[in-house]
Amino acid sequence: MNILVTSASRKVGLIKAFQKALKLHDGGSVMAADVNPLSPAFYVADDYIIVPRSDNPVFIDSLLDTCKRLQVKLLIPTRDEELILFAVHKEKFTDNGIVVMVSDHDAIRICQDKELFTEFCQSNNFRIPCTYHNLDDLEEKDFPLFVKPKHGKGGMGTFKVNNLNEFKLINHFVVEPIIQEFIDAPEYTVDLFADFNGKVITAVPRERISVWGGESFTTKTFNNPVIIREAVRLAEKLNLVGHNTIQCFLDEGIVKFIEVNPRFGGAASLSFAAGASSPINLIKIVKGEILTPQLGDFKDGFIALRYVEDLFISEDSIKK
Numbered sequence: 001m002n003i004l005v006t007s008a009s010r011k012v013g014l015i016k017a018f019q020k021a022l023k024l025h026d027g028g029s030v031m032a033a034d035v036n037p038l039s040p041a042f043y044v045a046d047d048y049i050i051v052p053r054s055d056n057p058v059f060i061d062s063l064l065d066t067c068k069r070l071q072v073k074l075l076i077p078t079r080d081e082e083l084i085l086f087a088v089h090k091e092k093f094t095d096n097g098i099v100v101m102v103s104d105h106d107a108i109r110i111c112q113d114k115e116l117f118t119e120f121c122q123s124n125n126f127r128i129p130c131t132y133h134n135l136d137d138l139e140e141k142d143f144p145l146f147v148k149p150k151h152g153k154g155g156m157g158t159f160k161v162n163n164l165n166e167f168k169l170i171n172h173f174v175v176e177p178i179i180q181e182f183i184d185a186p187e188y189t190v191d192l193f194a195d196f197n198g199k200v201i202t203a204v205p206r207e208r209i210s211v212w213g214g215e216s217f218t219t220k221t222f223n224n225p226v227i228i229r230e231a232v233r234l235a236e237k238l239n240l241v242g243h244n245t246i247q248c249f250l251d252e253g254i255v256k257f258i259e260v261n262p263r264f265g266g267a268a269s270l271s272f273a274a275g276a277s278s279p280i281n282l283i284k285i286v287k288g289e290i291l292t293p294q295l296g297d298f299k300d301g302f303i304a305l306r307y308v309e310d311l312f313i314s315e316d317s318i319k320k
Helices: 014-025 059-069 080-094 104-110 113-122 166-171 224-238 269-273 277-285
Strands: 002-005 032-033 047-050 070-076 146-150 160-161 177-181 186-193 198-210 215-221 242-251 254-261 304-307
Touching: 002 080, 002 277, 014 032, 014 269, 014 277, 047 277, 059 070, 059 080, 070 080, 070 277, 080 104, 080 269, 104 113, 104 254, 113 177, 146 166, 146 215, 160 166, 186 224, 186 277, 198 224, 198 277, 215 269, 224 242, 242 277, 269 304
Parallel strands: 002 032, 002 070, 032 047
Antiparallel strands: 146 160, 146 177, 186 198, 186 242, 198 215, 215 304, 242 254
8 A cells, every 4th residue: 555645845754654654564665655755754654745736726637647647546635734734625535545634624614713623612502712803802810811813824924822912912013813721731732533424533641741833743542531522522523524623721621622633633643552543543444444433542640741753864875
């Protein structure tokens, strides 16, 4: 089986995870696609493809032709901006025997718009941080607050605001702000995997101990039935498929959801190592296996200490 990871960039760990999974299941190649010839993933993958930008009108057809030529059976989008595009054009790939790990258009639209996600949670009985809509009613007693943009990722444009004066200043810099209570409680990411019918197979909560640029660099698995139950319920209501990254607080025993990224997250490798390998599950599904739920079946208290590693290449070995 051949697998293609798009927007591969620095996702070396994900490339290696799929390579490891393929070795356990009859082999195949893991290929990396990106616009940048200096993408580190190119120099770890079994093959590479330099592709047009996703906002180029030829992107989808060009990638489809490449997948057919290289006999790709599984396509893994990894960048937020391309998820909607693949969701809209998923059938083009499916008609050619290529499975795309992407949820449907509506699910992605809700997940990528924090205002829509807030409304979805409120309408479907999921707890979220207290959200303020009438800003004129804010009083000093409501602070501290947390301000984030309606569209955003990696923690960009987010602020803890301690008082009204800070709020008035920050509010000018955040586009379409979402204003919520600031929660001083442990934050968790749930690596959740669902099959292509939306049945949840694994869900691994992990505490975000040290975060940089929106990614966990120190993180620990936490086998908590309440977080798992609520994450499964949310995923099923959204009809998520494949690997998803769900973020929440556990505030005095209550799960409060922050957001969902319907794709692999940077620290997902901890869940793989703890016994819930989404790459293996994806390969099994593409091979026609029916998976049964394995909720709670992973190593608890397992810690990932992530770090940056250098890769050195000569100028004449740059991919072209």
